[in-house]
Amino acid sequence: MPGKTETDYKTLTDEELILLFQKEDVRAFNELVNRYKDRLVNFIFRYTGNKEESEDLAQDTFLRLYKSKHLYVEIAKFSTWFYTIALNLTRTYMNKKNKMKTTSISNYYDDDEKDYELTSGYILPDDSANAATEGEIIQKAISSLNSKFREVIILRDIQDLDYEEISKITSLPLGTVKSRINRGRECLKEMLESLHKSKTKK
């Protein structure tokens, strides 16, 4: 839109920006990138535990938005739609990564005694000795959570989304979302307690 300045774009809502972008207004897209890039990178980082991967995945999410802008329908909230894309991409990526990491070299041999096994990237509570700071310990605890608890806890307690929005993003019933969040919190609490105990012992 030629008559608008950058400040004008900042006053627009997400939905207005995506509608402008659907009319090939690239500056609206840039504004959306500026608004969501940190939130998105943070969300994906808490999910994957890797900064580089989270940036790559965040860029892929924006790229998907760029290519599939016409798929957005005004009835939905932009953040919900955008987080759904990000979550789906991250899930797919993590599934691929997990499949690759659980492949054992010793599977190729018939020996019962395995020499070594490729471990998954998840950090178990016993590895807490390596954790330096509190933040790192919590991140490792989140990463070791089951993915179905992890995603709802990140969306609720880190991204601060409401239950309904989480329900839409994950395509789960509201009750299921609530119960998963509670169960995830419980697991996380137990995990953190055990980590602290092991740390104090050392």
Add this chain to the structure above:
Amino acid sequence: MSDEEKYLEIREKLKSLETIKASSNFTNNLHLKIVEEEALRRKVHIKKYDDEKGGFLRNLFNNKQYPWLIPAVGFTMVIFFIFYVTYVNVDIEQLEKSNNTLELTDESNIANNEPGLKNYELKNLSDLKNSIDNLPKDNLENLKNQNYTDQGNLNGSDLNNEKKTDQSKPDLALVETEKRNVTSADNKVFKSKKSVEENEIVNEPVAKDNDSENDMPLSEYGKSNKPVESGTDKRSESISPDDNVERIMHMKLDKIDKTGLENLRDKLVR
């Protein structure tokens, strides 16, 4: 105690986590990715366009937009092939066969007869010859005696002239035989018609003399339509009955001869 209050401690821990921010070159990298994606899309579009430019059959059978066209086109082609094999091909074979036979007959005719004569002429002449051969011998002798050949329009000289127009140097012997054949055929027709006419003419005066008024058709006023005899009628006035009969016969023969021979001439021309 609600769930939020129950897990307040863990919630605060999670909220206190440092927010990870995107790197400074995040936007640049994103733009680079977008440019690459655009280039790739353009490349794919160009490739697709090039594929569309391929041959007609290639497009037809690689048609991803209308895959249902493939069986339809195949079925149509099979139907056309069957039609070609059953009808068109057979016709060509028959034509070839008939052409071969025609060529053979042409060659044999040319070999046996005269190379200058056309095929249809030879055919007509041979038909005439056959018809004459089938005639009774008495009729032929009568024809020769009466010598009607000079009276017809299509006599030997006429036939000869016609042939001369068609070819530069006809075989004289063959022309002579055909001339004879044609005249005798003409005579056959002539003779048969002549005999009929003679009978009619000979019997007519006798019959009409007996009951001439009754035989003529009546007009609507009840009068007879019989022509009134006047001085203009030479047949009944100045000639004796024997001469009259002969003259009438000649007149009628001229008439018959003309039409009959004209028909024959047409036949020959065909």
